[in-house]
Amino acid sequence: MLSTTILTLVGSLRAGSINRQLAEAAAAGAPEGVEVKLFEGLGEIPFYNEDIDVEGFVPEAAQALRNAAAASDGLLLISPEYNGTMPAVLKNAIDWLSRPFGAGAISGMPTAVIGSAFGQYGGVWAQDDARKSVGIAGARVVEEVRLAIGGSVTRYDGIHPQDDPDTVAQLGEAVRVLADASVSAA
Template sequence: MSTTILTLVGSLRAGSVNRQLAETAAAGAPEGVEVQIFDRLGEIPFYNEDIDAEGTIPETAQALRNAAAASDGLLLISPEYNGTMPAVLKNAIDWLSRPFGASPISGMPTAVIGAAFGQYGGVWAQDDARKSVGIAGARVVEEVRLAIGSSVTRYAELHPKDDAETVAQLDEALRVLADASVSAV
């Protein structure tokens, strides 16, 4: 039986280190774990309850909800923008939090990781994402903590997939999240 982990990347930039982390996680996922990256966060309009009604839900927002509903776990990969998570990631959490009480992430095991330019690796953004997704109804897997600091210099000439420490850390994060997802069933 395979465990599907939906992955949302808070950076829209094609060459971002956080996107590279997601790609590395997907390519090297442990046996029995499938990592699916949702690449359309930039197409989803800001959450607005007026358009979150049957017949008016934007296609991309519905696609996000469908992807979450078909997944066993959620992995958020976030950079840090001005001391917090990017708006695109917060917007995705807002869409996934509805309908209230019956959202596709209600009770879903969720982990937050990421990389940032600063020495602390975006821990403020990750803490904010954990808080937001937890309030949205997900079950935050607190054991998963991966904040990669100084990412711009660390990966200046090295892709995360070629960094043995990064690959091992991603593998461990996915194993813990997958175990939490299996035990949630």
């Protein structure tokens, strides 16, 4: 069976973040034939600066991100909401992946955005901003994938999201729809 690789970027750098746990649960519950890979090291990537984005001299962490994206069939962004928008680390990753202009590693790549936040709306503003940014960066946003988990701190108090059947089902469906979009784009 063909294998589809989904690169996952988590907007929270905290080791115990619920959004990171959502990424782990998505990887553990991915449909057969789909591999969900969590990218490590977003915090090591310098802020995008065209002066340091020079062929042959791109910072190692930024190049690793570009290579991981180029080796993937789809992109899953998992974002908390910081002050009403996505975290800077996620926006920075999108900026690095958008270059070189018109030919970035995510150009035309099926991409979905999900996440959780403490508030009742689950970070929808952050997710909307991430969809807008990644779409402008050249990715093909899979609009059918919408998953905003509100009240996450209390909902997952004492449990991992992969131990919540509703969350597992929703994540599985989100990954399946993204994988299907990735296969049809190939």
